[in-house]
Amino acid sequence: MKDIRFSKFVLSVNALVPLALLLWDVYRKQVGANPLEFVTRTTGMLTLVFLLITLAVSPLRKITGLNWLVKFRRMVGLFAFFYGFLHLLTYVWFDRYFNFRSMIGDILERPFIAVGMAAFVLMIPLAITSTNKMVKRLGGKRWSQLHKLVYVAGAAAVTHYWLLVKSDTRLPLTFGFILLLLLGHRLFLKYYPPDPHLPQKTLLPRD
Ligand code: HEM
Numbered sequence: 719m720k721d722i723r724f725s726k727f728v729l730s731v732n733a734l735v736p737l738a739l740l741l742w743d744v745y746r747k748q749v750g751a752n753p754l755e756f757v758t759r760t761t762g763m764l765t766l767v768f769l770l771i772t773l774a775v776s777p778l779r780k781i782t783g784l785n786w787l788v789k790f791r792r793m794v795g796l797f798a799f800f801y802g803f804l805h806l807l808t809y810v811w812f813d814r815y816f817n818f819r820s821m822i823g824d825i826l827e828r829p830f831i832a833v834g835m836a837a838f839v840l841m842i843p844l845a846i847t848s849t850n851k852m853v854k855r856l857g858g859k860r861w862s863q864l865h866k867l868v869y870v871a872g873a874a875a876v877t878h879y880w881l882l883v884k885s886d887t888r889l890p891l892t893f894g895f896i897l898l899l900l901l902g903h904r905l906f907l908k909y910y911p912p913d914p915h916l917p918q919k920t921l922l923p924r925d
Contacts, residue, residue: 722789729790731796736764737804754812761805762834766875768798769841770896773872778904792848795868799845802838830881837874840867869904872897 743749749756772795781789814821825832853861876897880890
């Protein structure tokens with residue numbers, strides 16, 4: 719128990735390093751000619767990376783048998799939400815100056831904004847129901863069904879990135895390919911489940 723708390727502490731510190739570096743760059747004015755773009759792009763990329771790491775936990779656990787990985791999934795997912803919130807806040811505050819009418823116009827005008835917004839909105843119920851209390855309240859089955867929304871959020875996030883990139887789409891397509899592998903692995907196990915007669919890897923209780 720003590721070990722896991724320490725590991726979670728180490729993970730949190732590591733997950734906050736990119737934010738510290740970003741704030742340091744902003745403080746030293748090392749953010750290029752367009753600071754808003756720099757911060758939006760950095761926080762957007764961090765959101766996507768954390769979201770994909772969250773989605774990678776289950777396949778990695780199943781492939782490697784490292785069951786303890788699941789203990790860190792919630793925390794990584796919450797960091798995805800945290801960076802997503804900062805990304806949205808950057809847009810709402812420094813791009814739109816809290817002008818909600820202008821935001822609605824932008825959502826209608828630029829599809830990538832609408833899709834990004836959808837990705838973030840889908841992550842809200844997941845963050846709210848991430849506590850042990852909420853798992854108990856919803857019941858394991860309903861909770862897992864609800865949390866399948868993360869697949870849609872992942873697809874919307876990659877689509878958002880792909881839509882906003884104007885010329886070189888290699889990076890968004892690479893993220894799309896990684897997402898496809900992560901979701902494809904789940905689909906594969908659904909249709910070709912492991913032989914139940916073979917010794918099964920024990921599932922750890924949610925921590
Ligand atoms: C889960 C949610 C989201 C993810 C994963 C995400 C991800 C990303 C990524 C990866 C980028 C590009 C980074 C780069 O070019 O290096 C980006 C850019 C951007 N995102 Fe998001 N995003 C999300 C939600 C949103 C939302 C809700 C908004 C605003 C309503 C938004 C607005 C923008 C804008 C304005 C840009 C910069 C576009 C540009 O520089 O041309 N995103 N986002």
